[in-house]
Amino acid sequence: LMPYLQDPRLVRELAYINGQWVHSQSDLPVFNPATGDVIGHVPELNAEHATQAVDAAQAAFGPWAGLMADERAALLLRWHDLILEHKEDLATLMVLEQGKPLQDARGEIDYGASFIRWFAEECRRAYGDTIPGHIAGAQLLTLREPAGVAALITPWNFPHAMITRKAAAALAIGCTVVIKPARETPFSALALAELAERAGFVPGVINVLTGPGKALGDALCADNRVRALSFTGSTGVGKQLLQACAGTVKKCAMELGGNAPFIVLPDMDIQEAAKAAVAAKFQTAGQDCLAANRILVPQSQYEEFLDAFAGEMARIRVGNGLTAGTTMGPLIHRKAADNAQSLVDDALAKGARLFAGSQQAVPGEHFFMPVLLADVTPAMRVFREETFCPVAAVLPYSNTDEVLALANDTEYGLAAYIFGHDQRLIWPLLQGLEFGMVAVNSVKMTGHNIPFGGIKHSGLGREGSRHGFDDFSNIKYTCLGGL
Numbered sequence: 225l226m227p228y229l230q231d232p233r234l235v236r237e238l239a240y241i242n243g244q245w246v247h248s249q250s251d252l253p254v255f256n257p258a259t260g261d262v263i264g265h266v267p268e269l270n271a272e273h274a275t276q277a278v279d280a281a282q283a284a285f286g287p288w289a290g291l292m293a294d295e296r297a298a299l300l301l302r303w304h305d306l307i308l309e310h311k312e313d314l315a316t317l318m319v320l321e322q323g324k325p326l327q328d329a330r331g332e333i334d335y336g337a338s339f340i341r342w343f344a345e346e347c348r349r350a351y352g353d354t355i356p357g358h359i360a361g362a363q364l365l366t367l368r369e370p371a372g373v374a375a376l377i378t379p380w381n382f383p384h385a386m387i388t389r390k391a392a393a394a395l396a397i398g399c400t401v402v403i404k405p406a407r408e409t410p411f412s413a414l415a416l417a418e419l420a421e422r423a424g425f426v427p428g429v430i431n432v433l434t435g436p437g438k439a440l441g442d443a444l445c446a447d448n449r450v451r452a453l454s455f456t457g458s459t460g461v462g463k464q465l466l467q468a469c470a471g472t473v474k475k476c477a478m479e480l481g482g483n484a485p486f487i488v489l490p491d492m493d494i495q496e497a498a499k500a501a502v503a504a505k506f507q508t509a510g511q512d513c514l515a516a517n518r519i520l521v522p523q524s525q526y527e528e529f530l531d532a533f534a535g536e537m538a539r540i541r542v543g544n545g546l547t548a549g550t551t552m553g554p555l556i557h558r559k560a561a562d563n564a565q566s567l568v569d570d571a572l573a574k575g576a577r578l579f580a581g582s583q584q585a586v587p588g589e590h591f592f593m594p595v596l597l598a599d600v601t602p603a604m605r606v607f608r609e610e611t612f613c614p615v616a617a618v619l620p621y622s623n624t625d626e627v628l629a630l631a632n633d634t635e636y637g638l639a640a641y642i643f644g645h646d647q648r649l650i651w652p653l654l655q656g657l658e659f660g661m662v663a664v665n666s667v668k669m670t671g672h673n674i675p676f677g678g679i680k681h682s683g684l685g686r687e688g689s690r691h692g693f694d695d696f697s698n699i700k701y702t703c704l705g706g707l
């Protein structure tokens with residue numbers, strides 16, 4: 225790993241607890257998904273380490289929360305600046321453990337850092353309210369107070385930004401954090417800890433645990449001192465974590481799976497729609513909770529759309545994320561590639577049409593080449609599941625009622641896309657779509673300034689924006705009587 229980086233000290237093969245870089249009796253390998261090579265090792269920590277991290281975070285909480293907002297903001301901004309100074313190294317490290325193209329990794333560092341700046345600014349405006357009274361001789365107020373120690377459990381698809389999006393909000397409002405990154409991508413998290421240490425965060429404010437998700441997650445959920453849990457990952461694991469947090473009644477923010485519909489309206493230019501659909505589908509090789517999972521096209525333009533989509537899809541260049549010209553990297557594991565194949569097999573067995581596949585040779589066993597399936601139906605797994613792979617599922621519809629019913633026919637409710645112009649069609653869809661986020665005529669929708677989050681089985685809470693503090697803080701109502 226180190227020869228790739230200008231600053232090799234960003235590669236830490238140790239976990240970070242109470243300002244100490246710690247090891248354990250056993251290590252876990254970390255793989256480069258493009259090659260299958262082991263790129264390094266991290267400690268396999270256990271429940272005791274999780275308790276030590278919470279001890280440290282709890283001890284650091286009072287002093288951290290007691291700082292002036294300006295003081296916390298200054299540290300956060302120093303961390304932000306160091307991240308951007310080391311952008312190239314952080315992006316390279318991310319490609320090596322995650323696989324995405326270098327250009328995308330650079331974009332993720334910018335995106336991730338933007339949350340730190342945003343919340344550094346927002347914490348200076350974390351106002352409470354004064355409430356017009358109903359009790360004689362009393363002044364009524366609310367204060368916004370940090371929840372306490374926050375546990376942050378994050379996935380491998382955005383190894384940098386899913387950490388900063390949570391940590392920036394938590395830290396800015398005055399929480400201390402215990403971060404548990406995905407087993408697949410610990411190095412991005414540890415590099416963030418290294419830069420936080422350089423920025424001057426005192427021991428205990430930021431801790432990073434590496435090791436088995438279940439054992440560490442269970443220990444964090446069971447610990448009564450952890451007052452908030454923010455998780456991004458699969459819906460299945462999110463449900464387990466919610467159950468695990470019931471015993472200690474934590475605040476839970478859950479950013480879970482998605483099954484985004486991508487609705488093309490009849491007045492949309494088909495080339496443009498196909499280009500947008502390809503962009504919305506194949507980002508991060510389809511391993512994105514915002515990925516356009518079900519592409520719904522008017523019957524009258526259906527075949528034309530399929531041709532245009534196949535043409536756009538053929539431009540994707542699959543390969544090692546560090547190779548110039550690559551626009552799509554590998555899947556995270558061999559298992560993910562096998563799952564992609566089983567989704568295609570299931571759809572074909574149930575009558576889907578294999579409209580197009582890639583002409584390029586498969587660059588390795590962790591790769592899965594883009595596939596376009598037509599004539600998908602709600603009976604197929606590609607329709608029902610969050611596919612998390614580069615398999616595009618297209619189906620025709622004949623009217624607005626039908627497309628709305630198809631779009632909402634999922635337990636998920638994260639993001640939806642609409643492409644078209646007629647506001648008389650768009651507005652009823654905007655109202656009827658059961659999703660936390662809807663983008664009209666735009667593939668890009670995320671940012672530090674917007675409330676990211678889902679409804680139904682896609683989650684609880686919102687990240688980023690002025691709502692981003694809610695999951696890490698409590699409102700304390702005070703009735704100051706006897707005046």
Ligand code: ADP
Binds near residue numbers: 378
């Ligand atoms: P993905 O599909 O993105 O791998 P997961 O939900 O499996 O999503 O993983 C997201 C995060 O949850 C990772 O940090 C992983 O280590 C952690 N994790 C996985 N299983 C559990 C579990 N049973 N309890 C707590 N955390 C878990």
